[in-house]
Amino acid sequence: MIPVSFDYVEATSVEHALALFAEHDDAKFLAGGHSLVPMMKLRLVSSAVLIDIARIAELSYIEDRGDHVAVGALTRHREVEGSALLAEHLGLLAHVAGHVGDPQVRNRGTLGGSLVHGDPAADLPAAALALGASMVITGAAGTRVVPAAEFFVNFLETAVGDGELLTEVRFPKRTGDGWAYQKFNRRAMDYAIVAVAVQLGQNPGIALVNMGSTPHLATAASAALAAGSPTSVIADAVVEGTEAWNDANATREYREHLARVLTVRALAQAGYTS
């Protein structure tokens, strides 16, 4: 499978990338390429120009900023997975990054690329939602910060507009708080049929993978968790507001059942006792 022809330009900085986007009609940004290239090969997506941003070194970092850790959008999953700083303060994020695809995918894919793709079946958006991350979006007009809860707008659509780049993701530290990620799939490398991310502590969060058209923050269940409700109450609340679909892997009812069961398991694994 071969993509439709396109022109290729390389950006050397964020400003350069934004300027290149303004210069070209029908352009797309290319980061690790592990969502975009497969879709272009299937000809689900085509673009006249690809602007390669993968080598913008200023967007690849993991930095301790006191109350939060800032991760550059072009940081590869492999680096997130292996970061000692994240393992100490944001175990959920490091763990989830280690369960994206397979090692080859994690060697190329980037945190920002995965989030901007906005796939409801992807792992990292759920981690960002459960952790209450903030997305830093840069465009010609400057920089704005969008909470993860408002970032995922529709199927494969995020708050990042045309000519904007997600440049950084800020994760409030969760040092010492329990967390868990329960992913149900058939083969190790597969997308989740359903997955549940749980973060305990102050501002606890529960987020779901593949339970609707966007990555889903389970607000009712998160509120029940914050209120210290029994596990069974939280698990019952977890499917509120979801719109899971039927496909070859599972029916909606089965996905809802999975979401409840995985929530119970995740809460137990995270050390929640109530």
Next chain:
Amino acid sequence: MSTVPVSVTVNGEPRTHEVEPRVLLVHYLRDVLRLTGTHVGCDTSNCGACTVILDGAAVKSCTVLAVQARGCEITTIEGLAAPGEPFSAVQQGFHQEHGLQCGYCTPGMIMACTALLSENPDPTEHEIRHALEGNLCRCTGYQMIVNSVRWAAEHPDGVVPESSDAVSSAPSMQGAGS
């Protein structure tokens, strides 16, 4: 049709070509450089048959554009042992422990295992299986592949102990298959 210059180092040899931006790395390796040991399996980033080592990291070359690799060092299955030279430890491990049947997934398996051992020279069975999540084999059931990696870990120089009656050098033809 626009092209861009791509310079890469493949198996230690500098190569430069004008390529269309849409050319995938696996097609550049197979069709332009004629290094057909790297296989196209699923062509959907799943099976890992196209795995090569790009600047030290295993990647699926069906999901990397050739232009994305410019300036990089690439190792393919052909780069592990020159014709007539001894097999690498991982190649010898697959030979000793019968880590293949039909052989289609083998080049990708060997490259993924080679990347694993360069980072973790003494992996546990669990670590081997985790590292091979991105490589599918429909013949072996994986156990023989895991054994092959363990053999390579235990024989890092790839030398077969005297009592074995193994073929210990690469065939005198380019590549491991087509």
